[in-house]
Amino acid sequence: MAEDRQPPDLVEGATSGDVEDEVHPTAKSAEDRKAAAALSKLDTHADDEAAPGREVDQEAVKNAMNALGGGGADKKETKKVKVDAADVNLLVEELELSKPRATELLKAHDGNALEAMRAYLQPDF
Template sequence: MAEPQPPNVQEGADAPDVLPPNAEDRKAAQAMSSLDAKGGEDDAAPKKEMDLKALNNAMKNLGVAQDQKTPSSAAARKEEAPKKLVKVDQADVALLADQLAMSKTKATELLRAHDADAAKAMTAWVTAAV
């Protein structure tokens, strides 16, 4: 037997939409819902441009690039950071590759990130994996 429902619940009704807390997210949600509701209307060109702007803004806030040529902000920050020149001993690379079951390229990158200190690199790898 079914449980009794509160009086304000209608059978077959959709769940109420919950609005996001900030204004930008609300605009993005509104743009997405209007894209779904619009269907095949051709007379709303200005509204379509506004919806696309809102969608693009939402995508930028998520960190997703609009096209493959434009890097996302996280990738751009990573490329802008200056890379340190650290000389890595090949014996340490072989040790990390063997003990941590990784490629020599990844072992070299891990060592460079930890100033060519094998103990620090191994500790960082193990604590990151846990």
């Protein structure tokens, strides 16, 4: 009897599809490995409450929000300055600001529209 020759890439005992299921493809680059690790972290839901990385330093978050301008807790006291309605309308029309923001900007600059416009347009370095 003739001996049955099998192709060299055929694994004994495996049926079609089993080999792909068992062999995990390896990531080609470091970027692919990082992406795969990030995706595997997204899939784990069991230890979300106990994960130590989930705790956030509240003081650091507060400082970051204040640096970005989102800190609503530390409001500056606005000066009691009488603001002309024409100046508010000027800032609303020319700078496309809301009326409350234009009023706040004028009060911060003692009602001087030119100074308020310069301060709004000048970048903070």
